[in-house]
Amino acid sequence: MTSFTVTVDLVMLTIRQGALHVLLIRRAIPPYQGASALPGGFVLPEEDLGAAAARELAEEAGIAAPGHLEQLASYGAPGRDPRGRVVTVAYLALLPDAPAPTAGSDAAGAEWVPVAALPALAFDHAGILADGVERARAKLEYTPLGAAFCPPEFTIAELRQVYEAVWDTTLDPRNFHRKATSTEGFVEPTGRSTAGERGRPAALYTRGSATVLSPPLLRSR
Amino acid sequence: MTSFTVTVDLVMLTIRQGALHVLLIRRAIPPYQGASALPGGFVLPEEDLGAAAARELAEEAGIAAPGHLEQLASYGAPGRDPRGRVVTVAYLALLPDAPAPTAGSDAAGAEWVPVAALPALAFDHAGILADGVERARAKLEYTPLGAAFCPPEFTIAELRQVYEAVWDTTLDPRNFHRKATSTEGFVEPTGRSTAGERGRPAALYTRGSATVLSPPLLRSR
DNA sequence: GCAAAAGTGTTCCCCCTACACCCATGA
DNA sequence: TCATGGGTGTAGGGGGAACACTTTTGC
Secondary structure: OOOEEEEEEEEEEEEEOOEEEEEEEEOOOOOOOOOEEOOEEEOOOOOOHHHHHHHHHHHHHOOOOOOEEEEEEEEOOOOOOOOOOEEEEEEEEEOOOOOOOOOOOOOOOEEEEEOOOOOOEOOOHHHHHHHHHHHHHHHHHHOOHHHHHOOOOEOHHHHHHHHHHHHOOOOOHHHHHHHHHHOOOOEEEEEEEOOOOOOOOOEEEEEOOOOOOOOOOOOOO | OOOEEEEEEEEEEEEEOOEEEEEEEEOOOOOOOOOEEOOEEEOOOOOOHHHHHHHHHHHHHOOOOOOEEEEEEEEOOOOOOOOOOEEEEEEEEEOOOOOOOOOOOOOOOEEEEEOOOOOOEOOOHHHHHHHHHHHHHHHHHHOOHHHHHOOOOEOHHHHHHHHHHHHOOOOOHHHHHHHHHHOOOOEEEEEEEOOOOOOOOOEEEEEOOOOOOOOOOOOOO
């Protein structure tokens, strides 16, 4: 009945400049001092795992209402932390763009980094991050979670650009439009539309109430 | 930096008499003495989480080579175990039928119970089991893991009966046969076939090498 | 032969793809 | 009126659902 330390680590993803980014912090203290790492911290004595993840999310990025937060997986290999036996429960967060890169962070320098250009990471965080990105990619296929990367009201084109960034591909705008608007519960029209930009104004939508997409929106092939 | 106890719990599923069953133990000691629960135990000082799950699998059911073993999720609500702060990492195991119901078990009375007729469970195990069953149902859609419930060599009809038991539905035998045999990497023919049963002998297959089914095999609708 | 189970062929339809085309705005 | 991006129509094809039909065994 060994004694363990339990932490939560966050894979926070967002879309910036059309590319998928992850929030990384620079570690201010050993071990791995100066290295990049996923944000995270200890679970408090009377705190549930999900609550700890939500608290870290607020502390690291000043986020009160993430687009989506879900448990990813747990990692507890004996040698993964030189300080001792530490099990970390990783969470995946999907966020709308640009919630102040470092707002309220208690870690030295938090910043958004493109997942296509990652530095070396502390601990086993590279593997955790890879698992998180793959989870996000898969979830876009059969859930309406792409909208979790968007602001409260968004256009179909914005939603499509989320898919293109996460999957690193291009999609046909016309077919994507039809698919998104005709799939029950994916998006709901607000009646409002954009203005003041080039081209025809785009209708604005909010997230629909569905939890799964039926039929799914499959990648490539 | 609270101190935690870490356990692994197993959702072990198999098919018996055409129905999905789970292995439950009867707790011999408090808390929840006498109640049904998922098999599980403490993670040892120098043991990885997955290794602990594999060890418990062997101890509880005498299984050396499960059809499949994967991490499910972690549960750590503050009051989930009256003994203190216990985080459990749940694993999902899919097994071929009938590996001696209680062989080698160190818990009082382990037995296979139909998931359609569950008793009340100790701790938060009812929720963990529900998550495991849902994971299994979803995984059959887009991976070849149905074969993990089958013996090393199996017929297409046996594989179909796995899907029917897990999804609690019926499938068209002819369409399922075509789908299973024509999907790349799902099953591999052995050249052998059954004999001594009613009707035309069935060809025997082994698990294919694919990790995902493309296109997937979707439920109902 | 008959029953039973395995396996094949065929038809219909839905949905995905590709792409031609129209719509509404800013400059 | 042109450029730009939003949105609709339509034809072709792949795959699933339904089911008629053939094959191969035990009795």
